[in-house]
Amino acid sequence: MNRFRQVVAFIAGFLAGVTVLYVLLLAKGQLVRGPSFAVSPTVTLAPQPSSPVRVVPPTSFSFPSPSVSAPSPSPSASSAFPVTPSFATPAPWAPQAEAHLAVPDVPAPPQALPGHPPDLFDYARLKTRGLLIPVRGVDASQIRDNFSEMRGGRVHEAIDILAPRGTPVVAVDDGAVEKLFTSAQGGLTVYQFDADRAYCYYYAHLDRYADGLKERMAVKKGDVIGYVGTTGNAPPGTPHLHFTVFKLGPEKQWWKGTAVNPFPLWAVTGAAPTAGR
Numbered sequence: 001m002n003r004f005r006q007v008v009a010f011i012a013g014f015l016a017g018v019t020v021l022y023v024l025l026l027a028k029g030q031l032v033r034g035p036s037f038a039v040s041p042t043v044t045l046a047p048q049p050s051s052p053v054r055v056v057p058p059t060s061f062s063f064p065s066p067s068v069s070a071p072s073p074s075p076s077a078s079s080a081f082p083v084t085p086s087f088a089t090p091a092p093w094a095p096q097a098e099a100h101l102a103v104p105d106v107p108a109p110p111q112a113l114p115g116h117p118p119d120l121f122d123y124a125r126l127k128t129r130g131l132l133i134p135v136r137g138v139d140a141s142q143i144r145d146n147f148s149e150m151r152g153g154r155v156h157e158a159i160d161i162l163a164p165r166g167t168p169v170v171a172v173d174d175g176a177v178e179k180l181f182t183s184a185q186g187g188l189t190v191y192q193f194d195a196d197r198a199y200c201y202y203y204a205h206l207d208r209y210a211d212g213l214k215e216r217m218a219v220k221k222g223d224v225i226g227y228v229g230t231t232g233n234a235p236p237g238t239p240h241l242h243f244t245v246f247k248l249g250p251e252k253q254w255w256k257g258t259a260v261n262p263f264p265l266w267a268v269t270g271a272a273p274t275a276g277r
Contacts, residue, residue, distance in 0.1 A: 158244035187231025
């Protein structure tokens with residue numbers, strides 16, 4: 001019995017000592033606790049002063065991709081493309097026109113008009129003809145190249161040579177009168193073929209024909225074929241000759257052909273003989 005009491009007293013003393021030790025450790029905050037499964041509702045991560053946190057926008061996160069992204073353009077490359085587009089696009093023939101202005105003694109090249117490309121062989125061939133300026137007393141310095149100007153929604157395709165009403169109009173080359181024709185646009189007109197029947201010379205807005213002029217009649221360079229006027233749709237107060245050259249097709253139709261600008265044939269100083277007064 002004494003043995004049993006001693007064991008009970010030892011256990012009671014041991015538990016009392018453990019209890020006192022637990023209370024002392026708890027009071028001093030030195031009690032080591034086991035793992036806790038409580039989850040805090042909010043967790044705040046404060047950056048340490050020695051290691052600043054870099055804030056990255058969410059759009060910068062991406063998953064690895066096997067493709068290689070193109071590098072972003074450098075500032076110098078991006079500055080080459082203005083935000084506001086430029087619509088000041090020069091016409092395809094602008095460089096040639098500027099070159100012509102820089103060298104006044106060189107005639108402007110023929111314009112590449114839609115459906116009427118210039119043919120250098122035609123110019124070389126016509127140059128050998130020494131075509132006259134078709135209005136008597138007019139020289140090359142008095143003529144302006146208005147072949148490519150727009151007239152009522154269409155390209156002019158001719159040269160207007162101003163002169164007083166009744167000024168003689170002469171044949172620019174040897175050949176024959178193919179057609180005498182009157183139209184609402186051209187008024188009194190003459191279609192003259194050259195001797196080879198390769199080109200047609202077109203004279204329009206005549207005031208009247210030369211006496212005795214008729215179709216199939218042979219004419220020589222410099223022969224008077226009519227007189228400057230304003231018939232057709234010419235302004236009544238601006239008498240002039242509407243003149244052009246047509247390259248004839250194999251059909252040799254006087255009303256059809258490819259327009260050739262005659263101005264370059266006269267533009268070079270001394271290249272265009274002037275009909276006598």
